Amino acid sequence: MSTPEKPRDALPEDPSEDPSEAPPEDLPQGPRDESRDDLREDAERCLRALAGERARLREDQWTAIRALVVERRRALVVQRTGWGKSAVYFVATRLLRERGAGPTVIVSPLLALMRNQIDAAERAGIRARTINSANTEDWDRVFAEVEAGEVDVLLVSPERLNNPDFRDLVLPKLAAGAGLVVVDEAHCISDWGHDFRPDYRRLRTLLAELPPGVPVLATTATANARVTQDVAEQLAADDALVLRGPLERDSLHLAVVRLPDAERRIAWLGEHLDALPGSGIIYTLTVAAAHEIAGFLRERGYEVAAYSGQTEPAERLQAEQDLLDNKLKALVATSALGMGFDKPDLGFIVHVGAPQSPVAYYQQIGRAGRGVDRAEVILLPGVEDRDIWAYFASLAFPPEPVVRSTLAVLEEAGRPLSTGALEPRVDLGRSRLEMMLKVLDVDGAVRRVKGGWTATGRDWAYDRERYERVAAERSREQRAMLDYLAIEGCREEFLRRQLDDPAAAPCGRCDNCTGRHWPAEVSDAGAGQARDRLRRPGVEVAPRRMWPTGVKDDLGVAGRIPPGQQAEPGRALGRLTDIGWGNRLRELFAGPDTEISADMFDAVVKVLAAWDWEARPAGVVAIGSRSRPALVGSLGRRLAQIGRLPYLGEFVPLGEPGPRRHNSAQRLRSVWHALALPDDVAAAVRDAGGPVLLVDDRIETGWTMTVATRALRDAGAPAVLPLVLAVNA
Known part of the structure; x- marks a missing residue:
């Protein structure tokens, strides 16, 4: 290079x-x-x-x-x-x-x-x-x-x-x-x-x-x-x-480096970051990836900081200033650091994972090279990118029946309802519900007033054709992003054509135009260090501490969950959004139900070994699974065996599985009566006289684990320690 x-x-x-x-x-x-x-x-x-x-x-x-x-x-x-x-x-x-x-x-x-x-x-x-x-x-x-x-x-x-x-x-x-x-x-x-x-x-x-x-x-x-x-x-x-005007940026030198797995991608960063000019931004698709990569690079001796929408405002401001002052080699950031950041001398932008749109990609790389002759722009795509794109696509405008039911709830209420009050009555997560309400407000079907939202009574048409066209456009953009990775011609020209720039022409600077490509090799030592970092097992899982609003009338619970019914902070092997264990876990849940593999079980044992609990578990209980009984059962029994603990039994799932629920109130209702703690298991818990290790395959909303914990605490368990393979994020 x-x-x-x-x-x-x-x-x-x-x-x-x-x-x-x-x-x-x-x-x-x-x-x-x-x-x-x-x-x-x-x-x-x-x-x-x-x-x-x-x-x-x-x-x-x-x-x-x-x-x-x-x-x-x-x-x-x-x-x-x-x-x-x-x-x-x-x-x-x-x-x-x-x-x-x-x-x-x-x-x-x-x-x-x-x-x-x-x-x-x-x-x-x-x-x-x-x-x-x-x-x-x-x-x-x-x-x-x-x-x-x-x-x-x-x-x-x-x-x-x-x-x-x-x-x-x-x-x-x-x-x-x-x-x-x-x-x-x-x-x-x-x-x-x-x-x-x-x-x-x-x-x-x-x-x-x-x-x-x-x-x-x-x-x-x-x-x-x-x-x-x-x-x-x-x-x-x-x-x-x-x-x-034309969108040419004559300081940008675009390149793509293909590496076979996440370990080699972050190892590549660790071995090539010094070769990148000045300071810059390393973009990731998820919050988890930003923290993983920032941690790895700090271990390699680089001055970097993680940055996302979840970062505290004061910390974000300090991180921005440190980059502006060149105190950092890079910010490792999600798209939260995008339009709002102005540093003319940014020397490089690296993406670990491809954005789902060439337009979004061009917007982000446009932050670099505004006050320097040359800025390196490198994309390190990953096999998990499409899974992340699919998740973002799932947040699109809801189908018409869900929208109509929301309008009906508001009309029947006859008074303003807050988003929290609406959530138990509508099968949408909080962020997606708020987005839908804002669109309906703009369309004149609802209005935001003091105290929440109210229906206007105006006629409203669900623009199915437009929403479907938008979804089709998003799909087209994702295909175009894949084409960008594979293109043999000029990369900048391709991106500018996606933006309908009539002046798009070969740039003469990108890796394809010049024939000068960044090396795609990493040392065995670097790959090993990255592998150790990404496969370092264990994520702390905070327990639910508040019941969702709107369930008091039918479930009889509200406000803060009593300390005597709460779980202790739990552990998961990894997040589904991780670039390390996340890939393995996504493959596991995409495949058939099987007993836990040896290497994954060994990693769970390491999580247990590093868990600094106040009192050792006195027994193991599993949450019986309809979809993955072999996986959950084998995990619970093997943990009891290796820990020399009694296997106390399983919760029994009741009834037929219902539709997938998307928000806290709906999810809590769906699991409240769907789990039974058999009398013999409850007696075993009581006789064990100590904390219970509660095992499941994954935590999505956390309410299954919360309901099961409540039952175990009511049965006499002095503490419940949740342990799962995966958490969603």
Whole structure:
């Protein structure tokens, strides 16, 4: 592999253009229009304040600014990352404010992106404030500053648009007084986009209700022709200006490295991370993989940190700053670190696992190489990628009967119901239920009010054809991602064609264009270290501590689970989403029921050996399984044998298996009466007089284990120690 070139020492910052690309100022520019030239001179002055004395406006930047400031039009700008889309709305803001307009309202999807935008605005002397879930204590002060005319830019998260108080009391005032409305990362509006967010769809209503003459700008770096058309239509303007430019990134050097298994992929990282220039991002598809890889690389001596949507906000902010300050070689991150992160000198991006869309992939790699000559972009695909894609696909908009039943529940209630109150009555998990309600809110079928959700009574049609087309598009994108891995031609050209870039052409830089491929070999020692890390067994499983809402009337339980009915923190061999044991466990559950294999049992024994329990188990009980009796039974009996413990027996499954349930209340109801503890087993538990090791094959929602624990504690077990092969996540 050739040695990466050294970064350029001085470049205009993100919003600007290299002056070498600007037209010479002494060349004829057409007939002189004094007002036009004066405005452009003002715009150039604003840009220099924002991005430095060498900055010059691109022609499309100027076209967009003039459309917003002079013509008060609605515009969609689709340009590559680093082109300078933020310069358009900051310069337009400055010009509009100087001409007496109200503040700019920017709808921005991520807190990290807001922080970067506020910093950029301050460099140009633009006073920016933000309203989001992390600064509620500042809202009153911010609103007072807006009303006093002391704020030039107000950044709002899309989730605020559906907060009842904000939507009904604050938003109308902002919309009435806005000088410019900006929709950042506008592909989120479109359900054809790779990062569709229901809250963004509400913007269509906001835009339709703006006073005449308020300009609107939508921006994105990742939109194909279909998304571009959809967003342009949602701007609620017949003459929306669409400015779409080429998406070439001449600093990116794309490559794919195929390795046979997860061990060799992270071993490859451990042996090649030093060869990657500067600092960068290592993307993973799951939270578990981010932590596994970060742990392995730290053991190899690298300064890295894990980063996901589950990371505490303060830790995320510190990790971002450490990468910005080059204190880290890499952040090992999920897609939570995406649109919102701006570090122009990122030297590399590596994906361990392929995103399910070429568009999403191009958006993520666009973070690299914005202020350096060369950035390495490497994809390490895995055999488990398709399983993870399938999981994400399962979170699509629910089928019509589920939607109709939700609407019926709301109508029959005659009062607002919170999401928690709805969950026991609808067979959907919390996150999917919330997503569905937001879509129904945008469609006018429900409304979010104080106290929860209420039905509007309006007619609503289930757009089956559209949902099926979206699902088909997602499937097509996944096939295209597989094609990207196998393509023998230019990789960047392929990605740009997926984005319908008419200027797509061979880049001359990727591994296929140059014939220079990263080596796909790792040392035996490195592979062994990675294998040891990934096969290190044992995941702690926290017990359920609260009963779900909505089951008190029929099950008689509510609130906190009494300590005398709770399990101790349990253990699992691994997570199904792990890149180590996860692969083995997924294969196990995809195959026929068999007794536990020798190597998997040995790993479970290691989990037990490392378990620092307060008191040794006095016996083993298994949860009888309809689907895997051989697996669960053999696991329980062999553990009792090797631990020289009595095998006390099994719970007996009752009745026929019902439909799969997806949320806590529904799942608890389905297992509450489906498990029986035989009298002889209960007596054996009581006679054992000590903790019980409770064995099952996997934990999905945790309610089967919770119900079984309650029965064992009621039978006299002083403690219950759950042990399973797998947890879902």
